[in-house]
Structures are given as C-alpha cells and as structure tokens.
Amino acid sequence: MAQINITNVSKIYAGGVEAVKSVSLDIADGEFIVLVGPSGCGKSTLLRMVAGLEAISKGTVEIGDRVINDIEPAERDIAMVFQNYALYPHMTVYNNLAYGLKNRGTPKAEIDARVAEAARMLEIEPYLTRKPRALSGGQRQRVAMGRAIVRKPAAFLFDEPLSNLDAKLRVTMRGEIKQLQKRLGTTSLYVTHDQLEAMTLADRLVVLNGGQIEQIGRPLDVYHTPASTFVASFIGSPAMNLLRATREGSRLHFGSQVLESDRLSALPTELTIGIRAEDLRVARAGEQSLTMKVDYIEELGAQRLVHGMLDGKKLTAALSPEIELSDTIALTIAPSRLHFFDVTTGKRLAQIVDGAVGKREDTGALEMAGG
C-alpha cells in the first residue's frame, strides 16, 4: 500500500508523437483513481509508464517513496489487469495465480495460502485446476483479478479490464472491483473510456484529452462543474448540450430565442452555454421559455430523452415519461443550472446561482471556476 506521485511525466514515442504531455497527479494511499478519456488520449500510455512497460520520457513517477523510473516492472510492487486478461493459456488457473509468487521465491505453503485466499474472495475455487480456455469471459476476468490480488502489491493498475465483457456482466464486475478495492484498500489506477464506469468506480476522476489532464475531481464535482466543454461533453450521458449564445445585458440570445437573468453581467458577450438534459423541464404557462422542435424520442423507462432543435441547433432534454408531447415544447431551465464556457478556449467561465428565471429557490454566488 502506498501513494503514487506522478510529476511532470511526458511520453514521446519514437517518431516524435507526444502521447502524454507533462502530466502531474498525486494519488493518495488507498485511493481509486480512474483515468478516462477518448480513444488515443494517452490513458494506456500513462498507465503503462507507471507499470514500467513503457519507458518514461520525462518527469518522475514515485510509488511509495521510491522513484521507480528505472526499476523493472516486477520490482515496482504493482500488479496489472489487462483488457484481454493475458492469462497464460497453458497454465491452470492455480498456476496462473501462483506464477508471479513462484518467480519471487515465495515458499510453497504461502503460495498455497494466498492462492486459496484470492480464489475464495473471487469465487474461482472450482476452476483452480482448469485452463483459461475452459473458462467464460467473466471467469477469466476474475482469474486476471486474482493474479493481481495474490501478489499483495502496493498498487493495482487496470487497463480497460471490463471492455471485453457483455453489458450486464460489466455492471456486476464493476461493483465487485469497487468492493474488492475498498476491502483491500489498495491504491488503484484504472483506465477506461467508458464515462459511466469512470463515474461509478472513481474516488477521483482524471479526464485526459490529447495527452493532457483536462480535469481532476470527484465524480460528482466533475459532473456538476466540468472544467471545459470537452469534459462537459465527455462526462455524463446524454452528453451536455452545448449551445452558442450572445449576451446583451441580462439577456441571453440563442439565435432568435431569449433567456433572461439578472446575474449575467460578469459574463462576456460571446458564450458557449452548457445545459444538462435533465436540467431542462417543461415551462409552465407564463414562464419564460425556449421552444424546441421535437425530432425523435428515446424511451429509457424512467426517463424519456427528447431530441430536437433549438433554433437550428441540436438539443436533448430528459423529461418525465408522463408529460404529453407535441411537435414543439416550451422548455425552461434554472439559470443556476446553466454552465458557461469560453467560446475560444472552451474553459469554464462561471456559474450563476439564482432563482430569477426558473423560479427555483437556489442560493449561492457567482463563482469563477478556472481550468
């Protein structure tokens, strides 16, 4: 068990591709950190540098109090779970779990004990004598987890361990990984491109974009105060609506439609407005509203996603299924729920919190949130 300190780490591949650009991240002992981002953003590269499978071009990585830049993967006191499990196909499950311990010269009795313990925890005891070929995907995944656990490492590294499983199993395994990690209290670094997985697993999320950290924060903080349009559109499903708007005094113009609030004065005149689908609701008579032309509807059961156009721009609203729908609906939103982003940089500008437009009695102050 140990903390991990990643300081100004870069990866420059042969050929000059800078896959990770000066990333710094401090992971506390026992913390579950999820690296999330779109394909090719450098998540795996960063993880593999911590694992020692990829050389660190610049910067330092410390595990515990040791700089591990030049230490062999086996000596780093980490265990890794791979996307394709990477079990040794010719070894039984028992031997798969025991191999790392054997190589370390662990006494036979202790290997037995540890394998038995891990197998019990993961409920793979019945398969110990089987070869990986004779296991289902989910069972293989458990064995891969087991191989990590028996080592009792300072840190677990996961590279998209669930993406080869079907949707339902993924949810179950997600829960189990989380539980197991809590129980063992082992510092974990988990890579995924699935934002839902990231949200549900993480103590803290790290959103990566183009090799750089876009935002670090607890899942809900990232969800509610995304640091940029990138994070806003990446975290949360459906993705946050992002609309261009201009401000004139206390009025926001979305093309021909207008929203008014008395707390907008600190904002620039050109803006990108972020609106979460679930923050939109149908306007009551007499309320100010935005009119959306409905295109199509996705039924999710508890919710209904209404996709449509707001003055020629796409908008998605999550509404209750009980609401009667027509071709156009009048929607409104509490100004406190609006997100403001810089038009050119995409960085978060500020959030106003008041009850002027949507009659929601929220309190708070105008807040500047830098990138």
Next chain:
Amino acid sequence: MYRTKFFDHVILLSGVFLMVGPLLVALMTSSHEAADIHRNGLSILPGGHFIETYETVLTKEGGFTGKITGLRMMMNSLILGLGFAAGKVLLSMLAAYALVYFRFRFATITFWMIFTTLLLPLEVRILPSYEVMNTLHLTNTYTGLIVPLLASATGTFYFRQFFKSIPDELLEAARIDGAGPFKFFIDVIVPLSKTMMAAIFIIMFVYGWNQYLWPTLMTTEEGFFTLVRGIKQILLVWVGSNIPDYNQAFALAILAMLPPVMIVMIFQRWFIKGLTESDK
C-alpha cells in the same frame, strides 16, 4: 451432411491406388529372390522369402569393408534425422525469439536476409560447406554431418510468425510477474509452441532422413552410411555376371520409408494442429 457418392469413391480409390500401388509393389517384390526379380521383373504377389530378405538386409555385414549392416545404416539415418530435426527446431526457435522479442538494430534486415536464404537450396552452398568441414576435420563425424545443415530459414520463419501471433500482453504480464527473458522462453514460449515444434520437427525429420547428397559428400567411411545411401550401394555391385540384390534394395527402400511414415502417422494430429491453429 454431405453424403459420399459413387463418383467420389472412384476418385478417392484411384488416388489411393496411385499413392499406395508402387509401395505395395516394392513390398511384394522385396519378398522374392533376386534372380526371380531379374527374370520376371516386378511382382504384386508375395514371394516366399520375406523374413529371410529383411533379416539379411538388417544384419548382413556388407559393403567394401564388410562391416556395415542395414541396422547400422538405419541408426545412422535416425541420428541424422533426429539430430537434424531437433537442432533445427532449437536453433530456429532461438533465432525467431531473438527476432521477435528483442529490439536490436537491423532486426528486420536480418530477418529478410535469413528469409531470402529460403530461396537457395542446400546444393548452392554445398561445396563451401564441405570445404569448411574438411578444414575443421569434421568429415566422417556426426557433427560434420548434422551441424552445417542446422540453420533453417523455414523454421525461423514459421516460428517468427507464430511468436508474432502471441499477444504482447502475455510478455507484459510475465514481466510484471518477474519472469526474465530466459524464464519467459522456458515457461511461456516453449509450452505454447509445442504443437508448432512438433510440426516443424516432423517436417525436418523427414527432410533430414531423406538427405542424400550431403551425407554422400561428408562421409566416406561406411560406418557412417545412411539407409538412403545404402540402397544406392547395393545397386552398385552390377559388375560382370553379378546380379544386384534387387530384393534387398527393395527391402531397404521399404525400411527407409517406414520411420518417416510412422512419425507422420503417429504425430498427424499434432502436425495438423501445429500448422493450422495456434494454441491460445
């Protein structure tokens, strides 16, 4: 399911006849007496001298020095075949391992250089090779017979392709599990390559067993003669009124065929598995 029809059987049977017919004739003819064969030619019916002929062939001391028996030749052939096959498998595995798992300069060039030698038959370099062995005084030794033939582009190529199909994560997992290059080779690569090794071994065994030109060049002492050479030797005695021992020649030919056929038959399943599917 597809039901075999009459016509299919005709094709299959004619195939069998074409392939097995000559062997059968050789086997049958070998059980007649030499004079018989000389007079009546080949025969498809058994003669009465089966055991006799084979016993002579296996145990009679013949040749110029009168010391070489069929059994001895068979052993020589086996040593050549097995040494050749085992050596080739080992050498080409190690070469392929280096090519695939170690990043060294000019690895690709090296591979293609090895690969192009595939196009050259042994005969192209047979004289220089002989020269080298002669200088090292290795003619008439098993070492001289086997070692110069061990480098194998075919084997290296097959193993390289196979190793490349093993997922990288396996290497990475092994590295994290604390296995160095040697351990990884022994603990992971070798067990995974078993069927592949068997397949290459069989091909190479048959290839080595059937070598003719190289052993002829390398060994002048009859103690080192192989079966394939022995057959030739029997037919050489055609001088004056001597009739060559046709029956013995046929018997030797049959004997020379047996081990490769047996090896292929026994390892057939592995062989097919090794060449067609990868065990992952």
